[in-house]
Amino acid sequence: MYQLISATPSPYARKVRIALIEKGIPFELRTEVPWHGDTATPAYNPLQKLPVLVLPSGAGIYESRFILEWLEVKHPEPPLLPDTKEDVLAARQVEVIADGICDAVVLLFFERQREAPSEPWIARQRRKVEGGVRALAERAEAADGGFLVAGRFGLADIAAGTALRYLAVRFAEFDWAAEYPALAAMSARLESRPSFAATTPVPQAITEKVV
CATH class of the missing domain: 1.20.1050.10 (Glutathione S-transferase Yfyf (Class Pi); Chain A, domain 2)
Known part of the structure; x- marks a missing residue:
């Protein structure tokens, strides 16, 4: 199962959460404050920013636009991009x-x-x-x-x-x-x-x- 490292007010993380729900992809939500010393973000994203989609392999997919593009390629149904x-x-x-x-x-x-x-x-x-x-x-x-x-x-x-x-x-x-x-x-x-x-x-x- 995927894990999404997110911050509660973040619109960038919310975009990814919505896409995961719309595509019916199960995921575990992990809420963090990226400014705090105990954040796990640096372990998955060298840029130390949220959101991060952590794969079952432990690899991190990061930056909200790229995560959404990645999801569209890996999980094309239902599509979130138009046809033309x-x-x-x-x-x-x-x-x-x-x-x-x-x-x-x-x-x-x-x-x-x-x-x-x-x-x-x-x-x-x-x-x-x-x-x-x-x-x-x-x-x-x-x-x-x-x-x-x-x-x-x-x-x-x-x-x-x-x-x-x-x-x-x-x-x-x-x-x-x-x-x-x-x-x-x-x-x-x-x-x-x-x-x-x-x-x-x-x-x-x-x-x-x-x-």
């Missing part, structure tokens, strides 16, 4: 936008831990988040059948949905749902899906200094 090359590119573009939102929120979180946070830096990350959400909203308004690409659930919806829910955990002051009702409706539909409902992110207590 153009639609695959569209799904990948949504993933880039969603990951960019999450990356900016992570940078915001860390900057706010500093003794003297840089307001220009914070403002820049906010612009990235706002621009990314606006781009997702444009796609949600044009979505076919309630899903972002090709009229069916897949990678684009997983990426966008996890990014949007992550905002409630780390950037709650941004009321994007009031500004983009179509995107809010899409997010609500996704969060009611069993794979999303089973992986709702929650803040995690960090007891050691983040360095």
Whole structure:
């Protein structure tokens, strides 16, 4: 059985958890704080980042985008990518936008831990988040059948949905749902899906200094 090393608020780990559930792949969830000295992450990922999918052989598959690609190759059914090359590119573009939102929120979180946070830096990350959400909203308004690409659930919806829910955990002051009702409706539909409902992110207590 696979083991997934994850952190509870991580949208990157949540993407993988959702994909595993949607594909019906059994796995054991191991929750860690990657900043703590007792984390097992370095044993499986030389970059010391989560998530990590640990294979029965003990080998680690890491970085969420690559894990999702690996799962699609090794466990192709049901597919999370669309059928045509153009639609695959569209799904990948949504993933880039969603990951960019999450990356900016992570940078915001860390900057706010500093003794003297840089307001220009914070403002820049906010612009990235706002621009990314606006781009997702444009796609949600044009979505076919309630899903972002090709009229069916897949990678684009997983990426966008996890990014949007992550905002409630780390950037709650941004009321994007009031500004983009179509995107809010899409997010609500996704969060009611069993794979999303089973992986709702929650803040995690960090007891050691983040360095």
